Amino acid sequence: MNIFEFIRDPSQIGPWFHQLLLSAGMQEWVANLIGDVIGVLLIVGAVLTSAIFLIWLERKIAARLQDRVGPNRAGPYGLLQTLADIVKLLTKEDVTPDGADRVSFNLAPALMVMQIIMVAAIIPISAGLIGANLSVGLLYFIAMSGIASIGALMAGWASNNKYALLGGFRVVAQLLSYEIPLAFSLLAAVIWTGTMATNNLAMQQGELLFGFIPGWNILVMPFAALIFFIATLAEGERAPFDLLEAESEIVAGPNIEYSGLKFAWFYLQFFVNSLLLACIFTTVFLGGWQGPFVDQFPLLGIVYFFVKSLLVLLALMWVRATYPRLRIDQMMTFCWKVLVPVTLVVVLIVAIGARITPDRSINAVIISGANIVALLVTLGIIGRSLRRDVQRRKAALPGRSTAQV
Amino acid sequence: MEFTFLHVIFLAVAGFTLLCGLGVVVSRNLFHSAIWLIGAFAGVAxxxxxxxxxxxxxxxxxxxxxxxxxxxxxxxxxxxxxMIGRAKMNNFQAGISAVVGILLFALLAFILLQVEWPVVQQAVVADPIPMMGQAFVTTYVIPFQVIAVLLSVALVGAIMIARER
Known part of the structure; x- marks a missing residue:
């Protein structure tokens, strides 16, 4: 096989390398082991180094959105700022607070980073170019976020600091609550595409509805995609849902007591987690690596995938840079009283719509229409209840103007 | 029986699980017990x-x-x-629980060694998830529905109990 074949279809490189090892006289399991270890190292390396770029990107974009300049001193456009920060974090003193539980204190950042590395394994960046195309892919993604909440709780408890513990409690409450709309909106996509394996999900969305409309899930179920996006903001611990690091209330969340490199791990988890959530959004709702001519040149899939993922990430950053933080009771109310019932309705719509006629294209139109109707009805109900709330408060406070209530 | 690479991994994982299980019972801090328990769950997974x-x-x-x-x-x-206090390792029931524990272990070991476990020489199905989903809504639809109702009742009940009046 020549180099052009690789460039055309990068997913060939794994089987080719395996054959190479076998032809060198290795046993099957040794070749498998070497291939797997290289794959793991590649994913770990990609995850850990992507944070350097992501942190710069987030700071720069947030600064531009807020009419600031952002990092601009170290290197062109401040590109080397993160490297400078890494050096700073490396040379800082590694403090373990008095009375901290040493084992849990040191284990917590490792668990946080473990979660992102595990999730990175199921991201298909091109046709067949994936760490592990698990048949339970999306379930695996949800299971791993449980590990992050355990890590945050552990960090909060082990620091022997009341603010940190409160932050830990908030992380668990938030992640567990928002996991429900997250899982249900994914379930809607799974019912429609009929698979949980991430690569197959992306492949399924290559079908053309009526022969010319791309069958991306965001077109079929826009409301489910919106719910997933909101739940993503909460899972990624981003404003308006960044209650766990609310500086004005609980200082900085479960990672207050961490310094130096251990703090850097929390930081890294935050930024890479956002990228991975954007990647999952792309895979499930935006057709993953699907795009024009991807059948002839699978390499194009990588370009499409990263363009889409970075656009989703940009949307996440945009929301974070512009919206104020919610109160914790508002956040929980929104999840349990709005998102959870609404996702159940969406799952019902998709489950019924997927079987209503034998033609998938017509079903897609029905589901899509029902989704938009459900979205409008939901917005109407929320608007009415908010207006009623305002009127009730106005009635309770007769002397004041509406601007204050 | 041939000793393969899979055996090495199995022994490592099983050893890790047993170590974590031991950690659950011997650690004096309850929070540490919980962390060991998480390790044991991960080992079983x-x-x-x-x-x-x-x-x-x-x-x-x-x-x-x-x-x-x-x-x-x-x-x-x-x-x-x-959370902070060191729990006492034993109480007055230590003797009885030792006996019960040993008896339970003996019983399980006896069952494990005596029963002819049926072994089928067949590969695992490549993608069993769709089959499982089909089974849930055809053969096992009534147990599935009963569990769904039970969980909903538990959820609503928990909300009713936690509600402020």
Missing amino acids: AIYWLLEAEYLAIAQIMIYIGAIATLIVFAIMLSRGM
Whole structure:
């Protein structure tokens, strides 16, 4: 096989390398082991180094959105700022607070980073170019976020600091609550595409509805995609849902007591987690690596995938840079009283719509229409209840103007 | 029997699980016990994975680590004094529980060694998830529905109990 074949279809490189090892006289399991270890190292390396770029990107974009300049001193456009920060974090003193539980204190950042590395394994960046195309892919993604909440709780408890513990409690409450709309909106996509394996999900969305409309899930179920996006903001611990690091209330969340490199791990988890959530959004709702001519040149899939993922990430950053933080009771109310019932309705719509006629294209139109109707009805109900709330408060406070209530 | 690479992994995982299980009972701090328990759950999930039961492994992680372990940790944190204080290892029931424990172990070992376990020489189905989903809504639809109703009742009941009046 020549180099052009690789460039055309990068997913060939794994089987080719395996054959190479076998032809060198290795046993099957040794070749498998070497291939797997290289794959793991590649994913770990990609995850850990992507944070350097992501942190710069987030700071720069947030600064531009807020009419600031952002990092601009170290290197062109401040590109080397993160490297400078890494050096700073490396040379800082590694403090373990008095009375901290040493084992849990040191284990917590490792668990946080473990979660992102595990999730990175199921991201298909091109046709067949994936760490592990698990048949339970999306379930695996949800299971791993449980590990992050355990890590945050552990960090909060082990620091022997009341603010940190409160932050830990908030992380668990938030992640567990928002996991429900997250899982249900994914379930809607799974019912429609009929698979949980991430690569197959992306492949399924290559079908053309009526022969010319791309069958991306965001077109079929826009409301489910919106719910997933909101739940993503909460899972990624981003404003308006960044209650766990609310500086004005609980200082900085479960990672207050961490310094130096251990703090850097929390930081890294935050930024890479956002990228991975954007990647999952792309895979499930935006057709993953699907795009024009991807059948002839699978390499194009990588370009499409990263363009889409970075656009989703940009949307996440945009929301974070512009919206104020919610109160914790508002956040929980929104999840349990709005998102959870609404996702159940969406799952019902998709489950019924997927079987209503034998033609998938017509079903897609029905589901899509029902989704938009459900979205409008939901917005109407929320608007009415908010207006009623305002009127009730106005009635309770007769002397004041509406601007204050 | 041939000693393969899979055996090495199995022994490592099983050893890790047993070590974590031991940690649960011997650590004096309850929070540490909970962390060891998480390790033991993860070890069991890894054993399921070795048996190519991916779904079971993920369900194990999601339910036991994601939900039950979190619940246990919360229960420990909310019980006064248990978080920091060092729990006593034994109480007056130590003798009886030792006897019961040994008897239970003997019984399980006896069953494990005596029963002819049926072994089928067949590969695991490549993608069992659709088959499982079909089984849920055809053969096992009534148990599935009953469990769904039960869980909904539990959820609503929990909300009713927690509601302020």
